Amino acid sequence: MRWNNPRLHTPERRKTWLACAEHRQSLGDFLGARGFLREVTPAEGSPTLDT
Template identity: 80%
Template structure:
């Protein structure tokens, strides 16, 4: 399967080597380094939403998962 190439200004997935358009925001923080209100964001395409989320969740870092504003809402 071929992944479409996103436009230069498109948000792309944070998974290593992935160039697919992002449709999910995975908001996280490391409680040993960041204050509770701080959020960092990884972006995910539908194919990598679960693996990136599992990686963050296994470390206790995942806080929220939301659709990227303006992207179609997809089932996780």
């Protein structure tokens, strides 16, 4: 999950949090509720988002 806090980071800055399939939804909800979530992409070399 790529995110940033617009109060602290420039618009182009992205931080990355990795999440397993079990926790992807709750982490996405946490970031999304705060307006921080920018995109969800698979990490290089990891399984797809479908797993």
